[in-house]
Amino acid sequence: QEKVQQSPESLIVPEGAMVSLNCSFSDSASQSIWWYQQHPGKGPKALISIFSNGNKKEGRLTVYLNRASLHVSLHIKDSQPSDSAVYLCAVSVTGGNNKLTFGQGTVLSVIP
Amino acid sequence: EAAVTQSPRSKVAVTGGKVTLSCHQTNNHDYMYWYRQDTGHGLRLIHYSYVADSTEKGDIPDGYKASRPSQENFSLILELASLSQTAVYFCASRETGRNSDYTFGSGTRLLVI
Numbered sequence: 001q002e003k004v005q006q007s008p009e010s011l012i013v014p015e016g017a018m019v020s021l022n023c024s025f026s027d028s029a030s031q032s033i034w035w036y037q038q039h040p041g042k043g044p045k046a047l048i049s050i051f052s053n054g055n056k057k058e059g060r061l062t063v064y065l066n067r068a069s070l071h072v073s074l075h076i077k078d079s080q081p082s083d084s085a086v087y088l089c090a091v092s093v094t095g096g097n098n099k100l101t102f103g104q105g106t107v108l109s110v111i112p
Numbered sequence: 113e114a115a116v117t118q119s120p121r122s123k124v125a126v127t128g129g130k131v132t133l134s135c136h137q138t139n140n141h142d143y144m145y146w147y148r149q150d151t152g153h154g155l156r157l158i159h160y161s162y163v164a165d166s167t168e169k170g171d172i173p174d175g176y177k178a179s180r181p182s183q184e185n186f187s188l189i190l191e192l193a194s195l196s197q198t199a200v201y202f203c204a205s206r207e208t209g210r211n212s213d214y215t216f217g218s219g220t221r222l223l224v225i
Contacts, residue, residue, distance in 0.1 A: 001171065004154075032211055043116075043202050043216030044155070051211060088154060097162065098143070098206070099170065100214060102154040 002027045006089050006103035014111050019076040021106050023089030026070065033065060033072045034100065036088040044088055048074070079110045115139070118203050118217035125224050131190040133220050135203030143206040144186040145214065146170070146178060148199040155202060161186055162208075193224045 003026040013019055023033070032051045036044035048063050050056045050072065055064045060077045076083055086107050090100040116137045125131045137144065143162050147155040147170075157170030159178035167178040175197060177189040190197055200221050204214040 046213035104154040
């Protein structure tokens with residue numbers, strides 16, 4: 001069974017800072033990696049995904065995937081108070097009916 | 113706009129009672145999922161379905177049943193609710209296609225007393 005671990009557990013940064021979130025996974029056959037954002041009392045919302053080794057940039061978000069080290073990171077440039085939320089890393093495995101396995105999440109607080 | 117609607121939004125149930133959580137999607141998606149969220153555990157998959165009238169076990173199915181009577185509706189049933197089933201439950205849908213993302217509902221907060 002796929003295992004997904006995220007770090008840090010929580011993070012407090014000043015507005016405008018660069019935020020870096022980490023995620024490690026256990027199955028090298030993982031098909032795709034997703035980052036979700038979850039605000040209090042809401043369901044998770046997909047932010048960005050990556051399927052191939054390397055990096056992908058969308059607006060203020062950049063994700064880096066290294067399959068050899070089973071590691072993916074999410075970077076948020078110029079963080080805003082509205083970015084304060086729980087960030088969840090999720091991995092799907094080939095042949096697993098595309099079920100997503102989630103990490104435990106990182107709580108991000110951006111202070112004005 | 114594509115949506116996943118869960119009901120009720122919150123519920124208090126007594127130990128040993130039966131609880132049914134409902135989920136309705138207007139996305140025309142084939143796949144539907146039930147997850148539970150506990151502090152420190154992220155989301156864990158309970159049951160899922162990829163076609164009406166069929167359900168599959170997820171990673172933590174014990175104590176739960178699921179029902180998919182139509183493409184739009186997916187229910188989670190706790191026949192004998194227990195204290196350990198206190199959690200927030202999320203339903204999600206996904207279209208067929210290996211790289212499609214999940215659309216989540218807003219969750220049902222269940223307290224078993």
